[in-house]
Amino acid sequence: MVTHRDDKHWMMDSSLPLVQWFVCIQILLIVGSTVQAGREFQQQASQQRRLQPYTDNTNDVPQHSPPVKSFLVSDGSWIDCIPIEGQIAAHHQTLQEHNIQMGPSTQARRSRHAPGTSQLHPQLFAREHGSCPQGSIPVQRIDPDRPSLKKSRIPTVSTSIAGPGAAPGETHEYAVTGLPQSAHSYSGAYAFFSVNGPVLEAPQQDFSLSQVWIIDGHWNDGTLSTIEVGWQTYPLLHPNDKPLAPHLFIFWTNNAYNYSGCYNLECPGFVQYDSKWVIGGAMPYYTTLGENRKRELEVEIEVLYDPTQLSWWLYVNNDPVGYWPASIFDGRLRGSANLVQWGGEIVFFKRGNGISHSKTGMGSGAFPVGGYPVAAYQRNISFADASGDYYDAKPSVLKQQRILNDPHCYNITIQQGNFRNWGTYFFFGGSGGNNSGCAGKE
Template sequence: MKRQALIMAMLLLFFLSSSRGRCSIFSEDDIERELKMLNKPYVISFKDNYGVVFDCVDIYKQPAFDHPLLKDHKLQITPSSGSSAGLTATGERCPNGTVPIRRTLKEDLVRGRAPSPVYKQMKDTGTINGLHSVRAVVGVYPLAVPAGAASVSQIRVVDERPINPTVVQSGWNVDPNLEGDGQSRFVVYWTADDYQHTGCANLLCPGFVVMNQAIAPGMALPMGTTVSIAIQKDASGNWLVFLNKEVVGYFPGPIVNNMDGGTQIQMGGTVFSPPLVSKSPPMGSGVPPAPGPYNGAAKFTWVSFHGSKTFTCKMYKDIANSSIYNWMVTSTSPDGPEGVALQYGGPGGA
């Protein structure tokens, strides 16, 4: 039996899911066509510290523009030169006019790229119209996640419309099936039809536009540190993603139903363990929250959102053993030492 646990809040969400979808099997011809579409001609390429290849692709010829809705799309924001540290702290960055695109390998497609419930939003009937930005500081941790399992910490902006619910999201994951290794990596995701047929993680399908010469989806993040992640709608209706206050890129309005604003903001952790595996993987830092002095549990701090004058906060949990996974609000005041803050996660287990 697949494992399942759930912790939910609205506007703050902790969500653990056990079911995971995988795509149908590709033929060899399908795989070759897909690889040609995703892997564009590049100026230079380099590897990160873990052997993953990034190609520096002409910013106007990146995979996003293969999306049929972006055929005549013009870049909506000014490209960024990126942080001085370079991609994945290697010091590498792409030349002007190019952006780093993680190279897709045959095995990446074979492992599957169908929308996976491990990245899905949690369903809730409550909605608050008009939310258009969210930001939080998130801890990034090394986790021992076995092949086939996954652990994700992410922020989602959800437009829970009656037809084609739309979601844009970003965070970090340890997902050997998706990423091909056990590193903590930066991830973006989108869907325009409730994860049915549209959208994907990172750049495994056309959609997300990369605008930074040194930061890209799929890059490894320094473990044991914190990063600032933000999602914000701009005046043109695009949804920008920021990492450490630098723009990474954006979800163009046309691919996300021209989403005018979110009805929910959800954040927290998601885990998956495959059938017949006796233990669920760790979430967050692998340490469960507990009262008293901070004990090393994963945190979302300095949480803020804008666009609505009112909000409702809900939290749900459907696992009785708080030593496996748990959550705890540590501050509801923006004037606290870490602003609005909460802890989540745990070691997993039976």
């Protein structure tokens, strides 16, 4: 038995059999662990946050809650720190009662990360201000008069488009590779991206990017769904750049780009968790041909499905930034995708003035033959299968899946083994109409 003393200490009664004493100890341990578990549950519950749609009662347009704090960044942009519960994702019809995931649940399933070259955070906001206050996320302020911009297609060999959202004369060209299309086969994608500053011939219209596409569904029945991440130089989306710079971007659609989805945090869908990464924010450290630096600067990007949370998590430089709940994709991208692609894209508009081809650059503006550190690249290209296991993409497979409009304008070369720790990689890009061989008449 246990005897209680006046000094409130207790001791073992020597007359108690050893077996009974052992049972008493076990009971005390169980009671103690139960109390501790209850405290931990209460603590977790107090930290749980639920999305709460904000309205100012003046219109029905989805919007973020008012900021708790705002920062002016030295590139001229304003960053508003929005309460995490009041981010625009709260307005999505499938997220009305959504409990925010305060981190992924599948760290053990993640890829084995390759060495990077970045020393400082690549975004000015984090370097100058650290992060938003606890419980809030950074959102880049946009001009309310700027039109909403959407993407309009996945990579194909066709150069001109007339699909949903396409403007007259809108032309897309690609230097892209990927994995074979296969139903329910992929649950993640990973790569290091060089961050470059291509020159645009018509900054008021053109854009140039490097990205990864995770794709499910089909064009012909309108179910095409995508998750897209990378960097882009797109002045129309970021008209106040000082100077012109590439920006981290995300995009999604669930019905073949037909009036669903959006860039960055401009519509309900993506749920941000991180307090220092600015989706849509500038990446000011980058390499251009003119600078001819001795090394290129990089950003590490990964998208991975979390089967516990039913969400696609975005990691940037190994930080879990936020996620796309599978519920926003209307039955697609639920656990897996049927296609993964990596590469570059440019968009320009036919001007009808007889010029040979747009001179907008892709990547750094150099062709792949320029190699490191001149040409743009993606390295350590790998993917997760449907069970979440990671594999290096095989060059022989990627070469069979290349999408090129005209290699004299923009090209891609896929390689392996020539650089230590690079795994499978490719150089890509080109100078478009600045190359005499790129002479496709409009």
